[in-house]
Amino acid sequence: MALLKVSNLTKRFNHFHALNGVNMEVNEGEVYGFIGPNGAGKSTTIKAILGMLKPTQGTIEMYGKDVRKHAVEVHKHIAFVPGDVNLWPNLTGGEIIDFFLNLHGRANHERKETLIKQFELDVSKKCKSYSTGNRQKVALIAAFSIDADLYILDEPTSGLDPLMEDVFQKCIEEIKSQNKSVLLSSHILSEVEKLCDRVSIIRKGQIVETGTLDEMRHLTRMHFIVESTQALSHLSQVPGVHNLTQEDETYYFKVDSEKISGVINYLGNYEIKRLASQPPTLEDIFKRHYEDNDKVGE
Incomplete structure (x- = not known):
């Protein structure tokens, strides 16, 4: 009520x-x-x-x-x-x-x-x-x-x-x-x-x-950390992947929630040493909404 x-x-x-x-x-x-x-x-x-x-x-x-x-x-x-x-x-x-x-x-x-x-x-x-x-x-x-x-x-x-x-x-x-x-x-x-x-x-x-x-959280992106001895070629081109950075064998990126399955399927083609993911925080949701709107409207 x-x-x-x-x-x-x-x-x-x-x-x-x-x-x-x-x-x-x-x-x-x-x-x-x-x-x-x-x-x-x-x-x-x-x-x-x-x-x-x-x-x-x-x-x-x-x-x-x-x-x-x-x-x-x-x-x-x-x-x-x-x-x-x-x-x-x-x-x-x-x-x-x-x-x-x-x-x-x-x-x-x-x-x-x-x-x-x-x-x-x-x-x-x-x-x-x-x-x-x-x-x-x-x-x-x-x-x-x-x-x-x-x-x-x-x-x-x-x-x-x-x-x-x-x-x-x-x-x-x-x-x-x-x-x-x-x-x-x-x-x-x-x-x-x-x-x-x-x-x-x-x-x-x-x-x-x-x-x-x-x-x-369904409206925003999950954080991924992936470590692989193999180069994850074309990772940036996988649908739903954003903000990709790489340090040696470790890849940091974000994934749209509805695209996670496709990213997991892609990663299954490689030898993965470590895979970690976490849901976005409220701060992530807040910042993304403001940043996206600022890009569109200002």
Whole structure:
């Protein structure tokens, strides 16, 4: 069931189209990845979902309710973490967390204490002394201490060290186990790849690809490493082979997923010492899509 539905979302600033017909659905119990470079439209989409920007066109619904017309009701079910956290400098981290939780009717104070320990945050310090990572921890602890149905996270691990990123990922896994939903906007592709059930790539204000990682991997290329004592003559001419390079007896290349069988048949004609293959990463999918579109359209 769709928890959040964005339909034909368009936002213009004078003659500039920041968003141009964005469509997405976040289902219950789903971690939904939202990726793209700076300026692609990720934060603009999130601001529109939160009611911070009025769309030029399109609708945004949560539980079937318009997020602008029913903003108060909808926001009872949402927790939000921005990528650039600004806090009151003369309040302590603990005071700010409590302030946010007291504003929300679904706060879990026991969960808050657990999260403070997990994120190793000194809540007695004033926020003006906090690093970027510690300010981010304040926002994460406040958000994850709320029993929300949808967690909207815009670059949530900015400034966190690797150990704290692990804590963050465990929090996401716990949220998912409770059948809660997450909209995760991130530039850390490995994070999205590990956590997300489905992913959308946004480019110049438009969603250009959506699917599970497995579905999207069918649209791109496998990595091959082949070592042979025999010269693999005409390998570059085999249908589906791309980006061929050679170092001594080792060949590195990529293969379109639907052409793998033909490449394997070709390799069967040679004495192969080593054959290794791996599916593309989300970063490969992301880069290829951008590179291919740039070549066509620019």
